[in-house]
Amino acid sequence: MAKSNFTSVNRKAEIVSAAIEVFAEVGYYRATTAQVAQRANISQPYVFKFFSTKELLLLGALEASWSRVIQSFRQVIEQTSPDLLEATLIQEYENIQAMHHNEILLQMQAQTIQEEAIRQSMRNGFKEVREMVLAAFQEAGVDKAEERTMLFLARGLLCNVAVALSMPELMKR
Numbered sequence: 574m575a576k577s578n579f580t581s582v583n584r585k586a587e588i589v590s591a592a593i594e595v596f597a598e599v600g601y602y603r604a605t606t607a608q609v610a611q612r613a614n615i616s617q618p619y620v621f622k623f624f625s626t627k628e629l630l631l632l633g634a635l636e637a638s639w640s641r642v643i644q645s646f647r648q649v650i651e652q653t654s655p656d657l658l659e660a661t662l663i664q665e666y667e668n669i670q671a672m673h674h675n676e677i678l679l680q681m682q683a684q685t686i687q688e689e690a691i692r693q694s695m696r697n698g699f700k701e702v703r704e705m706v707l708a709a710f711q712e713a714g715v716d717k718a719e720e721r722t723m724l725f726l727a728r729g730l731l732c733n734v735a736v737a738l739s740m741p742e743l744m745k746r
Contacts, residue, residue, distance in 0.1 A: 584623070586637075588620055592604075593638065593676055596679050597682075638677075642698070649661050650662075663728065670736050680733070681737055683695050703726060706725055707722040731744075
């Protein structure tokens with residue numbers, strides 16, 4: 574990869590990281606691309622070089638956050654014995670919440686945004702996680718795999734609420 578392409582990829586990732594922070598802190602509707610640019614230490618026009626609209630920037634941020642969850646879960650599924658799978662997936666999600674708090678807040682906000690592209694991004698993320706976990710549970714021989722998958726997803730959503738509201742008692746096992 575040429576140096577300029579590498580720099581562009583890095584800059585785009587820096588912009589997405591800054592957007593995740595800004596959107597999580599002030600909310601998507603109140604956030605501006607100028608705030609994102611300031612957080613990334615670049616000019617606002619440079620943000621638009623990569624993302625022509627704030628909605629596309631949010632979509633990029635959501636893609637990054639879903640990719641993290643999906644990649645993390647894939648690793649767990651590939652490296653964990655069937656009898657420890659569910660517990661290890663739960664622990665991994667708790668790790669993601671702790672280490673990438675703003676991404677979780679971003680996803681929570683995006684669940685309420687009515688723009689179709691955002692709704693589709695969220696549907697796609699949830700669908701991919703659901704299908705991956707369900708397939709892993711089925712392959713691992715988890716009893717009532719569909720129900721366990723639903724409970725796993727529901728627990729994740731409740732954990733999101735617990736983290737957002739600083740209510741750790743909602744996360745007790």
